[in-house]
Amino acid sequence: MSSNxxxxxxxxxxxxxxxxxxxxxxxxxxRSWRPLALLLALxxxxxxxxxxxxxxxxxxxxxxxxxETLVDNSGYLIQHTWIxxxxxxxxxxxAVAFGVLAAVLIVYSPTAEKTLYPVLLFAQxxxxxxxxxxxxxWLGFGFSPKVLIAILIAFFPIVISxxxxxxxxxxxxxxxAATMGAGPLQTFGKIRLPASLPHLFSGLKVAVTLAVTxxxxxEFVGGNEGLGFVILQANGNIDTPMLFAGxxxxxxxxxxxxxxxxxxxxxxxxxxPSRRSNAATTAF
Amino acid sequence: xxxxxxxxxxxxxxxxxxxxxxxxxxxxxxxSVRFRARKTEVLALDDTTLRxxxxxxxxxxxxxGCGKSTLLKLAAGLLRPSSGTVSLFDSEVTGPRADIGYVFxxxxxxxxxxxxxxxxxxxxxxxxxxxxxxxxxxxxxxMTGLAGFEDAYPHELSGGMQQRxxxxxxxxxxPPVLLxxxxxxxxxxxxxxxxxxxxxxxxxxxxTTILLVTHSIAEAVYLAGRVAVMSARPGRVIETLDIxxxxxxxxxxxxxxxxxxxxxxxxxRLLGAExxxx
Numbered sequence: 028m029s030s031n032x033x034x035x036x037x038x039x040x041x042x043x044x045x046x047x048x049x050x051x052x053x054x055x056x057x058r059s060w061r062p063l064a065l066l067l068a069l070x071x072x073x074x075x076x077x078x079x080x081x082x083x084x085x086x087x088x089x090x091x092x093x094x095e096t097l098v099d100n101s102g103y104l105i106q107h108t109w110i111x112x113x114x115x116x117x118x119x120x121x122a123v124a125f126g127v128l129a130a131v132l133i134v135y136s137p138t139a140e141k142t143l144y145p146v147l148l149f150a151q152x153x154x155x156x157x158x159x160x161x162x163x164x165w166l167g168f169g170f171s172p173k174v175l176i177a178i179l180i181a182f183f184p185i186v187i188s189x190x191x192x193x194x195x196x197x198x199x200x201x202x203x204a205a206t207m208g209a210g211p212l213q214t215f216g217k218i219r220l221p222a223s224l225p226h227l228f229s230g231l232k233v234a235v236t237l238a239v240t241x242x243x244x245x246e247f248v249g250g251n252e253g254l255g256f257v258i259l260q261a262n263g264n265i266d267t268p269m270l271f272a273g274x275x276x277x278x279x280x281x282x283x284x285x286x287x288x289x290x291x292x293x294x295x296x297x298x299x300p301s302r303r304s305n306a307a308t309t310a311f
Numbered sequence: 312x313x314x315x316x317x318x319x320x321x322x323x324x325x326x327x328x329x330x331x332x333x334x335x336x337x338x339x340x341x342x343s344v345r346f347r348a349r350k351t352e353v354l355a356l357d358d359t360t361l362r363x364x365x366x367x368x369x370x371x372x373x374x375x376g377c378g379k380s381t382l383l384k385l386a387a388g389l390l391r392p393s394s395g396t397v398s399l400f401d402s403e404v405t406g407p408r409a410d411i412g413y414v415f416x417x418x419x420x421x422x423x424x425x426x427x428x429x430x431x432x433x434x435x436x437x438x439x440x441x442x443x444x445x446x447x448x449x450x451x452x453x454m455t456g457l458a459g460f461e462d463a464y465p466h467e468l469s470g471g472m473q474q475r476x477x478x479x480x481x482x483x484x485x486p487p488v489l490l491x492x493x494x495x496x497x498x499x500x501x502x503x504x505x506x507x508x509x510x511x512x513x514x515x516x517x518x519t520t521i522l523l524v525t526h527s528i529a530e531a532v533y534l535a536g537r538v539a540v541m542s543a544r545p546g547r548v549i550e551t552l553d554i555x556x557x558x559x560x561x562x563x564x565x566x567x568x569x570x571x572x573x574x575x576x577x578x579x580r581l582l583g584a585e586x587x588x589x
Binding site: 200204207213218 | 412419423432433
């Protein structure tokens with residue numbers, strides 16, 4: 028018989044809570060009303076400075092004019108948003124593939140670490156934006172130079188976070204795996220890789236917003252498609268409502284991609300400390 | 312190493328019945344371990360010999376840094392001796408051994424797995440039959456009092472419960488020998504007593520050979536049939552005491568047993584730290 032039937036029951040166990048739908052909704056409201064209030068306040072300031080004529084409309088268009096531009100040109104904007112989103116997602120996906128691979132190489136091979144790491148660091152020092160014109164020369168005005176810039180800019184945070192993640196594994200866990208007769212593949216798949224995911228995800232969140240920047244920079248430098256092109260053209264025409272519209276759509280793309288990564292993290296890492304129930308982490 | 316499951320017949324029986332006439336479960340002979348730290352060489356173990364018979368429960372007590380843990384790692388094959396030989400069941404240890412169960416001071420659980428799946432990793436890595444493994448997990452959960460906590464994640468469990476999970480994981484494949492490195496060192500005194508009682512019961516029920524490292528003299532004497540006392544670095548076994556207590560040990564009764572007091576006093580004197588340790 029187990030002794031906890033006679034002794035006091037084991038302590039320190041918090042119930043495995045699954046919040047009800049209403050509780051989740053309340054939680055969502057609680058988390059989102061403050062940033063929404065701030066955005067609303069900024070919107071009001073924007074509206075106030077334009078309606079009072081404090082700033083000329085050709086410098087800062089009114090919210091009304093911007094929304095009108097957004098609606099009137101929705102087809103045009105959607106077409107270009109699609110291009111930028113595609114460049115971003117493809118660039119980001121390739122950056123993840125290459126970044127994770129490079130990180131595994133760096134962690135598993137001392138030679139790769141000594142060879143790759145310094146070069147990586149050096150490459151990071153070169154401003155990617157400054158290489159963008161070169162890619163246009165090499166690859167033309169199409170899709171590929173934008174993707175390449177997105178890859179380059181998103182690659183570094185992914186490698187760094189993945190290397191940190193793979194190294195964060197508990198050394199005793201690795202010894203235990205050895206006593207279970209685990210091969211290198213099993214140790215990687217069952218222990219090292221899952222242990223690295225929280226680190227990887229924090230890198231991915233940085234990387235995905237950088238990938239948007241990379242794609243847009245590519246479009247600035249050369250091309251006739253994408254939100255970067257829209258903004259550049261609006262700029263040339265001093266069409267500030269369109270410029271603002273482009274900026275708003277671009278931010279929207281970045282925010283949506285960021286939250287998609289957060290969603291993936293939530294689904295894949297329900298166990299992670301950052302995902303634990305609020306009851307345990309908030310004091311009041 | 313495969314097929315560690317299904318040695319149940321030998322291991323679940325009476326420890327005495329499984330006790331071969333001569334075969335030792337763990338044999339550490341004339342072993343020295345030297346670590347190179349920068350330019351100086353540290354002698355962690357000096358010409359140490361220790362034998363653990365099948366089904367025996369042996370505790371190693373000694374001051375911090377005396378090489379107790381090193382001794383366990385040698386037995387597990389996680390560390391190679393600088394000289395001397397280590398063997399498990401008469402086969403020399405030349406690399407990590409899979410025919411053992413290992414428990415660390417920290418539970419070392421995978422935080423993305425529930426208690427049950429943390430135990431199951433042992434079965435997954437060994438590619439054990441899923442049905443048999445699941446039945447064994449149920450049995451161990453029942454035996455260690457983890458019932459009701461199977462689906463909790465490690466961060467939701469107390470230190471004692473985490474260590475129970477680690478113990479189940481180490482016992483899943485019915486290892487012929489269990490190596491425990493200060494398994495209860497991080498627990499509070501009350502939980503520790505409770506775990507001591509449970510571990511002793513588990514040893515009696517499974518008949519597994521256990522080699523346990525501890526810096527608690529009381530724990531060593533309460534649990535073990537023999538206690539190996541080690542000197543400070545460079546560590547070596549200075550004396551091995553037979554504990555004259557019945558196999559069935561009630562905790563409170565054992566604490567007031569004159570044989571218990573005699574053994575703890577003897578060990579304290581050997582360690583030259585009367586009252587200073589434990």
